[in-house]
Amino acid sequence: MSDVRARCAPEQFRLLWDQLAPIGRDADGGYLRYAWSDAERACRGWFEAQAATRGMVVTEDGNGNLFAWWDPPGGAATASAVVTGSHFDSVPHGGAYDGPLGIVCAFLAVDLLRERGVAPARPVVVAAFVEEEGGRFGLPCLGSRLLTGALDPAQAARLTDADGRTLAQVTGGLPAGARPDLLARFGAFVELHIEQGKALVDLDAPVGVASAIWPHGRWRMDFAGEGNHAGTTAMADRRDPMLTFAYTVLAANKEARLHGCHATVGRVEASPNATNAVPARVSGWLDARAGDEATLSSLVEAVHKRAVERAGRDGTSVALTAESITGEVRFDTDLARRISETLGGAPVLPTGAGHDAGVLSGFLPTAMLFVRNPTGVSHSPAETASDADCAAGADALADVLTELTR
Amino acid sequence: MSDVRARCAPEQFRLLWDQLAPIGRDADGGYLRYAWSDAERACRGWFEAQAATRGMVVTEDGNGNLFAWWDPPGGAATASAVVTGSHFDSVPHGGAYDGPLGIVCAFLAVDLLRERGVAPARPVVVAAFVEEEGGRFGLPCLGSRLLTGALDPAQAARLTDADGRTLAQVTGGLPAGARPDLLARFGAFVELHIEQGKALVDLDAPVGVASAIWPHGRWRMDFAGEGNHAGTTAMADRRDPMLTFAYTVLAANKEARLHGCHATVGRVEASPNATNAVPARVSGWLDARAGDEATLSSLVEAVHKRAVERAGRDGTSVALTAESITGEVRFDTDLARRISETLGGAPVLPTGAGHDAGVLSGFLPTAMLFVRNPTGVSHSPAETASDADCAAGADALADVLTELTR
Numbered sequence: 001m002s003d004v005r006a007r008c009a010p011e012q013f014r015l016l017w018d019q020l021a022p023i024g025r026d027a028d029g030g031y032l033r034y035a036w037s038d039a040e041r042a043c044r045g046w047f048e049a050q051a052a053t054r055g056m057v058v059t060e061d062g063n064g065n066l067f068a069w070w071d072p073p074g075g076a077a078t079a080s081a082v083v084t085g086s087h088f089d090s091v092p093h094g095g096a097y098d099g100p101l102g103i104v105c106a107f108l109a110v111d112l113l114r115e116r117g118v119a120p121a122r123p124v125v126v127a128a129f130v131e132e133e134g135g136r137f138g139l140p141c142l143g144s145r146l147l148t149g150a151l152d153p154a155q156a157a158r159l160t161d162a163d164g165r166t167l168a169q170v171t172g173g174l175p176a177g178a179r180p181d182l183l184a185r186f187g188a189f190v191e192l193h194i195e196q197g198k199a200l201v202d203l204d205a206p207v208g209v210a211s212a213i214w215p216h217g218r219w220r221m222d223f224a225g226e227g228n229h230a231g232t233t234a235m236a237d238r239r240d241p242m243l244t245f246a247y248t249v250l251a252a253n254k255e256a257r258l259h260g261c262h263a264t265v266g267r268v269e270a271s272p273n274a275t276n277a278v279p280a281r282v283s284g285w286l287d288a289r290a291g292d293e294a295t296l297s298s299l300v301e302a303v304h305k306r307a308v309e310r311a312g313r314d315g316t317s318v319a320l321t322a323e324s325i326t327g328e329v330r331f332d333t334d335l336a337r338r339i340s341e342t343l344g345g346a347p348v349l350p351t352g353a354g355h356d357a358g359v360l361s362g363f364l365p366t367a368m369l370f371v372r373n374p375t376g377v378s379h380s381p382a383e384t385a386s387d388a389d390c391a392a393g394a395d396a397l398a399d400v401l402t403e404l405t406r
Numbered sequence: 407m408s409d410v411r412a413r414c415a416p417e418q419f420r421l422l423w424d425q426l427a428p429i430g431r432d433a434d435g436g437y438l439r440y441a442w443s444d445a446e447r448a449c450r451g452w453f454e455a456q457a458a459t460r461g462m463v464v465t466e467d468g469n470g471n472l473f474a475w476w477d478p479p480g481g482a483a484t485a486s487a488v489v490t491g492s493h494f495d496s497v498p499h500g501g502a503y504d505g506p507l508g509i510v511c512a513f514l515a516v517d518l519l520r521e522r523g524v525a526p527a528r529p530v531v532v533a534a535f536v537e538e539e540g541g542r543f544g545l546p547c548l549g550s551r552l553l554t555g556a557l558d559p560a561q562a563a564r565l566t567d568a569d570g571r572t573l574a575q576v577t578g579g580l581p582a583g584a585r586p587d588l589l590a591r592f593g594a595f596v597e598l599h600i601e602q603g604k605a606l607v608d609l610d611a612p613v614g615v616a617s618a619i620w621p622h623g624r625w626r627m628d629f630a631g632e633g634n635h636a637g638t639t640a641m642a643d644r645r646d647p648m649l650t651f652a653y654t655v656l657a658a659n660k661e662a663r664l665h666g667c668h669a670t671v672g673r674v675e676a677s678p679n680a681t682n683a684v685p686a687r688v689s690g691w692l693d694a695r696a697g698d699e700a701t702l703s704s705l706v707e708a709v710h711k712r713a714v715e716r717a718g719r720d721g722t723s724v725a726l727t728a729e730s731i732t733g734e735v736r737f738d739t740d741l742a743r744r745i746s747e748t749l750g751g752a753p754v755l756p757t758g759a760g761h762d763a764g765v766l767s768g769f770l771p772t773a774m775l776f777v778r779n780p781t782g783v784s785h786s787p788a789e790t791a792s793d794a795d796c797a798a799g800a801d802a803l804a805d806v807l808t809e810l811t812r
Binding site for chain 1: 539620622624656663671673677680686691
C-alpha cells in the first residue's frame, strides 16, 4: 500500500548519512574529499550502490559527472527529466553537508515518491557533479561547466593540482566537454544545499528557496619584490612583497565593508617561504562578491588601486589576474515561486555562494532549496544541520519533484 | 719546487666552482639543496671526491657533518686541528655562494698551503656541516648544534620536514648527538662566507673579518579564528585570522624600524588555504635580530602586544612560540685581531646572520672571513661574488691557516 502522507523520519536520514560520514573525514571532523581522490571515488561508489538498490541506471557524461536515472515505464521515459543532486567534493577540511546533503536527500526523495505511490510522468535523475568546489584544480563548478560547454575541455585538461598533475593525467584523458544531447533530455534542475548563512535561523524556517546568486569572482594577486636575507638586509634596503600583500589584505577587508559586500583573502603562497628570507614573491587570492556587478567591479578596482599605491611605497609590484568571474545568476522566477507555493510559502532568499545550479541555470529552468544551518558556518567542520531539518529537506524535495514531474 | 708566493688564480676558483654549480640549480638560477636531498647528497659526494684527490680521510660524526682530515706526518697529527669549512644546504631557491663558497675556498686553501710548501704543525680539517639553513627541518645550524650538544638528538629526531617525514625517518635513525671526543681534537674553527650585506663594498675591501653575530631568533605566531565560507559570511560575522596576521606583518616592520633592528615575516601557512574560505588558522614566522639582547626582547614584545590588540578586534587569537633564540655571539677577539693583522689590516665587522661558526664559538676559538658581495643580496639568486674576490678569499684563508697551524 502506498502512503500518500509518507514523510522522511530523521532516523531514515541518519541511516543513509552515516554511510557517507566516515569517508575522507580528518581528525578534526573536517573533510578531505578532493575530486578524483580515493575519498571522492569512495563516495561515487556509494552513489552507484544507492542507484543499484533503487533500480536506477547510472551514466557518466565523460566529464566526471554521474547521473542515476529513474525512468518511469511507457512514454514518460522520453519526456524531459527532472534532475536533482549536488556534489561530493569538499573544500580542504570543509564540512560534511556542503554537497553530499543534496545527493542524500535526492535518494531519500526518490524513496518518498515511491512510498507515496507517485507515478512521475517524467524521468527523475539524481546527479553527482564533480569538482564543484574547485578545491583540487582551482576552478569551481568544473563538472557542470564542462557539461554545459562553459569550459573548454582542452583548457580543463591542462589545469594542474597542488602536486603538479594535470586533470588529463588524473582522469586519464581529455574530458568530453559540452553534452547538448544530454542537456536536451533535462527539463529542470533542483539542487538542495545546506544554507551557508543564518537567514533561515532568523526566519525560523527549516527550508528556503533561492532567488539569485550574487555576482562573484576570484582574482590572483602576484606581489613581486626582491628575495633577500632576513638577518642582514637593512630595513631601508628591502623590497618586501609580504608587506604589500599584508596591506592589501587589510585594504580588501576595509573596502568590502565600505562597499557593503564580501572580500576575502583565504589563500596565500610565499616564495621561498623561508623564515630567514625576505620573500621574493607572494601570491594572494582575492575572493569578492557583491549584490550587483557594478559594485563588484568598483570593489575590485578599489582594492587594486590601494595595492598599487602601497607597492609604490614598498618598492614592489602587484599584478592582478581574474581567474574566474561569474555575473549575477537569477534563478527561474516562476519556478522559485511555484516551489515556494508547493512548500506552503517557504522563504525565498539570495546567496553569496556559487553552485552548479548557477551554471546550469543558463541552460535550463533551475532552482535551489536551502536547509537551515544553526551555526551559519560553511566550508568548515562547524557547518551543521539537525537530522530533523535534513529530513524536512528530503520531504520538501519530494514535494517539489512530485509537482515538477506531474 | 714550492712557491711561497703562490696565490689562487680566479681561473682555479672557477674550475672547482663549476663542478658544483649545476647541482640542485632551478630554472631561475636559484638553488634547492635541502639537507639530505639528492642535490645535497651529490654535493657531499663531490666533497668526498675532493678529499680523496688530496689524500684527505673523510669522517662523519654521526650527525651528518663531514670532516676531511689532512694529518701532517709525525707528532703534528696528534696536535689540535684547525678546522675550516661551511655548509652545502641552501634556503629554498637561495643563491650559490652561501655555504659552498666556504668549502670550495677551504679545499683551494689546502692546495695553496701545499703549493707554498707549508708543513703545518697541526692537522687541517675541511668541514661540511649539515642543515645550516634549517630549510628542511626548520632549525638552523642543526648539524653544529648536534655536534656540540646544544641540541638533544631525540628532539632533533622528531623534527619534521614539509612532507611530514621526521629527521629520523630521513636519516635512518637517531643522530649521535654531542661528540666531545671530536671537539677535543679541534683547536680552532674558521668559516669563510659570502658577505650578506654591502659593508665590504662600501669599504672597498674584498675580504673582511667578523667581530660578532647579532642576537636573533625565530618565533612562530599562530593566529586562530573561525573557518567559514568566503561568499556567504557577512563581514561583521567573521573571525578572520588572515586579518590579524596581515596587521602583525605590518606592525613587525614598523616596530623594527622604530627599534633600529630587523624583523621579517618570510614564511606563512594558511589553513585550509582555499580561495573561497575564510581561513580557520594562519601561521606566520617572525625572524627578528637586533644589536643587543634587550632591544631584541623589546622588539618581539612590541610586535606581540600589537598582534594581541588586533586579535581582540578581529575576534581571533594569537599564540607566540619561540622556536629558537640565539644570544649575541662575540667571536674570539684575539683571534679576529690576529687574523685581521695576518691579512694586512682587513676590516672587522658584525653581521646579522647566524652561522655554524656562531654555535661552535661557544666551544672553541672561532673566527669568520667574509668575501665581498657586490649586490649585498643574500638568500636569493642575486647573491654573487667575482671570481677574483673568491680567489682572494682562498688566499686569505690560506694565509690564516698558515698562521694558525704554525
